[in-house]
């Protein structure tokens with residue numbers, strides 16, 4: 355904890371000077387050229403301060419494999435203090451801080467709202483970027499280049515900026531608003547959100563709805579997801595008697611594995627055909643992709659060429675939509691892809707359930723049965739944002755930990771008219787788009803935190 359405190363004090367000074375809206379002349383000068391098109395709801399001064407805070411966060415190196423969580427924690431805590439939010443740093447695993455901020459609501463018996471974001475970023479190939487990925491350089495179009503500008507430091511700070519503005523305007527929440535800044539989402543989230551949702555602290559937070567990250571949208575409609583496909587990492591293994599490379603015989607390890615590969619490949623084709631023919635969207639089918647093949651007896655120059663190996667393995671990245679029949683997929687794996695009758699075994703390197711802890715498909719309702727969804731649609735509209743048709747995300751995120759607990763999660767990043775650059779080179783977000791997103795969150799947070807009607811049993 356000590357290093358966070360130390361750096362916290364350093365940042366407190368920087369942040370308080372920024373939050374008092376008295377920017378150093380140098381910074382004002384630096385941004386002068388970008389101010390002409392600034393959104394009308396903010397003054398020039400506010401814009402400069404807001405963009406500068408975003409740049410500071412982007413410049414903190416929280417890239418794997420050695421994310422500097424001390425620095426990001428200190429930065430978030432300093433902003434929270436300047437805005438006047440309660441804060442707590444939880445460390446379920448040493449060196450992996452989960453920062454929880456709290457804006458208490460007037461009616462504490464009502465369930466709370468959780469605004470979730472991760473502080474870590476994926477590594478970058480620096481030489482392939484037009485501007486260094488930790489520079490947060492702003493080009494002549496107002497595009498801010500940085501790893502994390504889309505995924506998802508933008509969202510984390512937009513939550514805070516929106517709350518700051520709501521507070522300035524005198525808004526008082528009915529429901530308590532929490533923010534979580536978590537580590538390790540990019541490496542599975544087990545020690546971050548995964549640990550948080552299983553903690554006593556989380557129980558006490560009495561969360562009723564979660565907002566988490568989405569992806570950018572190249573057109574004017576914000577993308578939003580109500581579920582995601584579950585990740586299954588499968589390894590199948592074949593064994594067979596070894597033999598001389600010149601001999602023909604049945605049931606070698608390679609033959610056993612080859613039969614499985616044919617079966618996997620034809621299943622993959624059947625799913626892919628549904629997408630190609632337009633009958634299903636990509637997120638509606640089960641995807642299976644081979645990621646490794648392992649066999650053969652190594653030699654100093656490659657592989658021994660006259661021995662048929664006794665073992666052969668293959669690995670697959672499988673993604674299963676929440677609506678899919680996962681029981682029949684499990685049976686397929688057992689009977690066709692790795693049947694004991696062909697000397698095959700299998701194991702999952704990782705496997706997330708497609709159902710929540712009550713056995714229901716793990717997705718969030720996007721109709722009138724879910725008040726949060728209706729409120730969300732209204733709030734985005736009020737902020738002049740358009741929503742695309744809700745979808746299931748192809749990949750995974752921390753949202754699954756909440757959905758496993760049957761909590762509604764709206765996965766959404768207010769990024770429109772922007773190429774999708776999560777994990778790509780030259781990730782950027784335009785300054786105007788970032789500012790517009792703050793307005794959208796202001797509307798969402800205000801709408802959610804004002805919602806006075808009971809949602810959960812006992813409210």
Ligand SMILES: [Zn+2]
Nearest residue numbers: 505506539567
């Ligand atoms: Zn992310």
